[in-house]
Amino acid sequence: MRPHQVALAWHFAQAPVVVPIPGASRPESAKNSAETADLELSDDELQTIESGLST
Numbered sequence: 293m294r295p296h297q298v299a300l301a302w303h304f305a306q307a308p309v310v311v312p313i314p315g316a317s318r319p320e321s322a323k324n325s326a327e328t329a330d331l332e333l334s335d336d337e338l339q340t341i342e343s344g345l346s347t
Contacts, residue, residue, distance in 0.1 A: 297324060
C-alpha cells in the first residue's frame with residue numbers, strides 16, 4: 293500500500309461528504325489510484341489517520 297493510496301482510501305471513507313478526483317500523468321499512476329477503490333481501511337487505521345491530521 294502506497295501513501296497516496298492510503299490518502300485516497302481515507303477520502304473514500306469520508307463519503308458522501310468528500311469525493312476524490314485523482315489525477316495521473318502516467319498510466320501506472322492511474323492504475324494504482326483505481327486499485328485504491330477496493331482498499332478499505334479499518335476503524336483503527338482511520339482513527340490513526342484522523343489523530344495525525346488533528347495534531
